[in-house]
Amino acid sequence: MEILTLKKRKDFLRVAGKGERVITSTLVLQAAQTLSAPTDASYVGYTTTKKIGKAHIRNRARRRMRAAVRLLFPSLAQPQMSYVLIGRYNTADCAFSKLCKDLTYALKKISAQSTE
RNA sequence: ACAGGUUGUCGGACAGCUGCGCCGCGGAAAGUAAGAUUCGUGGGUGAGGAAAGUCCGGGCUUCAUGGAAACAAGGUACCAGAUAACGUCUGGCUGGAGCAAUCCAAGUGAAAGUACCACAGAAAAUUACCGCUUAUGAAACAAGUUUUGAUAAGUAAGGUUGAAAAGGCGGGGUAAGAGCCCACCGCAAAAGCAGUAAUGUUUUUGGCAAAGGCAAACCAUACCUGAAGCAAGACCAAAUUAGGAGGGCUUUGUUUUUUUAUGCAAAGUUACAUGGUGCGUUUCCACACCGCUCCAGAGGUAGGUCGCGAUGAGCUGCUUAGUGAUAGGCAGUCAAGAUGAAUAGCUGUCGCCUGAGAGGGAACAGAACCCGGCUUACAGACAACCUGUCAAA
RNA sequence: GGAGAGAUGGCAGAGUGGUCGAAUGCGGUUGACUCGAAAUCAAUUGUGCUCUUUAAUCCGGGCACCUAGGGUUCAAAUCCCUAUCUCUCCG
Numbered sequence: 073m074e075i076l077t078l079k080k081r082k083d084f085l086r087v088a089g090k091g092e093r094v095i096t097s098t099l100v101l102q103a104a105q106t107l108s109a110p111t112d113a114s115y116v117g118y119t120t121t122k123k124i125g126k127a128h129i130r131n132r133a134r135r136r137m138r139a140a141v142r143l144l145f146p147s148l149a150q151p152q153m154s155y156v157l158i159g160r161y162n163t164a165d166c167a168f169s170k171l172c173k174d175l176t177y178a179l180k181k182i183s184a185q186s187t188e
Numbered sequence: 189a190c191a192g193g194u195u196g197u198c199g200g201a202c203a204g205c206u207g208c209g210c211c212g213c214g215g216a217a218a219g220u221a222a223g224a225u226u227c228g229u230g231g232g233u234g235a236g237g238a239a240a241g242u243c244c245g246g247g248c249u250u251c252a253u254g255g256a257a258a259c260a261a262g263g264u265a266c267c268a269g270a271u272a273a274c275g276u277c278u279g280g281c282u283g284g285a286g287c288a289a290u291c292c293a294a295g296u297g298a299a300a301g302u303a304c305c306a307c308a309g310a311a312a313a314u315u316a317c318c319g320c321u322u323a324u325g326a327a328a329c330a331a332g333u334u335u336u337g338a339u340a341a342g343u344a345a346g347g348u349u350g351a352a353a354a355g356g357c358g359g360g361g362u363a364a365g366a367g368c369c370c371a372c373c374g375c376a377a378a379a380g381c382a383g384u385a386a387u388g389u390u391u392u393u394g395g396c397a398a399a400g401g402c403a404a405a406c407c408a409u410a411c412c413u414g415a416a417g418c419a420a421g422a423c424c425a426a427a428u429u430a431g432g433a434g435g436g437c438u439u440u441g442u443u444u445u446u447u448u449a450u451g452c453a454a455a456g457u458u459a460c461a462u463g464g465u466g467c468g469u470u471u472c473c474a475c476a477c478c479g480c481u482c483c484a485g486a487g488g489u490a491g492g493u494c495g496c497g498a499u500g501a502g503c504u505g506c507u508u509a510g511u512g513a514u515a516g517g518c519a520g521u522c523a524a525g526a527u528g529a530a531u532a533g534c535u536g537u538c539g540c541c542u543g544a545g546a547g548g549g550a551a552c553a554g555a556a557c558c559c560g561g562c563u564u565a566c567a568g569a570c571a572a573c574c575u576g577u578c579a580a581a
Numbered sequence: 582g583g584a585g586a587g588a589u590g591g592c593a594g595a596g597u598g599g600u601c602g603a604a605u606g607c608g609g610u611u612g613a614c615u616c617g618a619a620a621u622c623a624a625u626u627g628u629g630c631u632c633u634u635u636a637a638u639c640c641g642g643g644c645a646c647c648u649a650g651g652g653u654u655c656a657a658a659u660c661c662c663u664a665u666c667u668c669u670c671c672g
Contacts (some may be wrong), residue, residue: 126240142207
């Protein structure tokens with residue numbers, strides 16, 4: 073499955089407003105259905121606010137979320153969905169295995185909710 | 189050896205697997221308004237000394253027609269030099285800190301003017317309240333080199349207040365006093381000498397009415413500055429809406445029963461002199477543009493390309509000149525270029541710190557057009573030179 | 582990325598360099614009114630360190646504090662410089 077990047081502020085607001093939300097200790101996942109996407113693709117966006125640290129900390133948090141997405145999305149994500157990952161204060165320096173575990177849990181919960 | 193100072197360098201190293209951006213190379217398909225896109229690769233390359241703060245200075249870009257003058261606004265302020273430029277840097281001067289190496293300083297002008305100096309105090313700026321002194325005439329009795337108060341004059345020694353009260357200290361002098369006079373110190377001016385200069389120094393003179401502070405209060409003097417910023421800006425340009433080879437306006441004629449309105453036809457835009465506009469304001473000179481207005485051409489939104497990194501105040505090494513900042517010469521070299529923004533994940537070995545060991549720790553911090561500085565943050569490591577104390581020779 | 586503004590008590594918010602720990606309002610505390618409360622009226626009220634006193638407080642005296650650190654000044658919340666944080670605008 074193909075992973076595309078969300079780039080427009082408009083799209084982020086749509087996902088935040090209409091979508092589902094799962095909060096874990098290391099990240100927040102938001103998701104919303106996107107029928108305009110290709111049938112074998114889904115969108116992913118990353119948000120790291122100034123609250124979690126200075127520029128290099130935000131960069132690091134975003135990179136680790138991107139690495140986790142690359143590892144897990146091909147098996148767990150659903151097509152025609154938009155996902156937004158929001159970094160938290162400990163995203164940059166927690167154990168990577170913990171980050172992956174939280175993301176797996178969040179994705180499974182989202183897919184369970186959307187199939188209901 | 190210990191303590192300290194200055195300048196400079198570094199900011200863990202190597203390897204493996206999986207992945208990312210850009211560049212190069214090789215292919216694939218499709219044909220767009222424009223840009224595209226996609227696959228592969230034992231290919232190359234991929235954050236900092238501060239990339240940060242945005243406090244200064246430039247390049248670059250756009251706007252402004254060019255020149256001159258004045259004003260406004262803002263900035264800088266010992267002297268000389270360096271530089272593309274600077275509020276930066278270098279060398280020196282003066283003042284201050286330190287035993288010293290060395291470090292620190294917005295360090296022009298209060299003998300042009302204005303304002304302010306609360307409270308206290310006689311007085312906060314052409315000071316006479318108390319005091320001191322002399323003279324005059326009056327009163328008292330102790331009958332004097334007396335005391336008391338009054339008037340006139342002199343005085344800046346003494347007094348209280350305050351952050352600050354008109355050179356300091358000592359001696360002479362005087363009715364009492366006073367740079368009134370003298371010595372020493374401070375200050376100022378002139379001349380000589382040294383220095384490019386700031387300034388230093390020597391001599392002479394002045395008596396200090398050159399009478400307080402404040403210019404990071406206004407201000408004065410000298411010098412400098414057009415404004416905005418890559419979200420600058422240049423180019424390509426869908427879709428949608430509106431319009432479409434012209435329309436509105438003014439005048440005249442004509443049509444319909446009259447006015448309005450509408451249609452049709454024709455003409456017009458005041459006119460070669462004056463006015464307006466031209467990016468802080470005004471003036472002068474020159475120059476350009478405009479001439480009732482709307483629309484089309486065009487402009488330009490989404491989106492894209494360029495700006496954007498291989499020519500630059502570039503980097504590295506050697507060398508020449510200079511006390512130095514720096515400048516010149518020679519040789520080599522091209523080293524991130526993204527745009528919801530590339531450096532990540534996992535693992536091993538070695539080195540450093542800590543710990544008996546297992547283990548734990550490793551700072552400040554992420555390019556966003558680019559350079560020169562300043563400021564701020566920062567675990568630690570190294571080198572060179574210098575100073576002080578102690579020890580040894 | 583760029584441009585600008587601000588920071589004062591528990592909260593909001595004034596404040597010419599001088600009698601400023603700092604106006605005013607809200608809030609808190611105490612009292613009055615009431616059977617009790619609300620409303621109203623009156624008074625009072627910053628924090629820290631330190632001294633004195635005390636069994637321990639209260640009261641009283643001194644010093645410091647207007648985001649933080651320097652500087653100018655006799656004197657700074659106010660003027661100048663540096664830093665930190667917050668907010669606004671520019672596609």
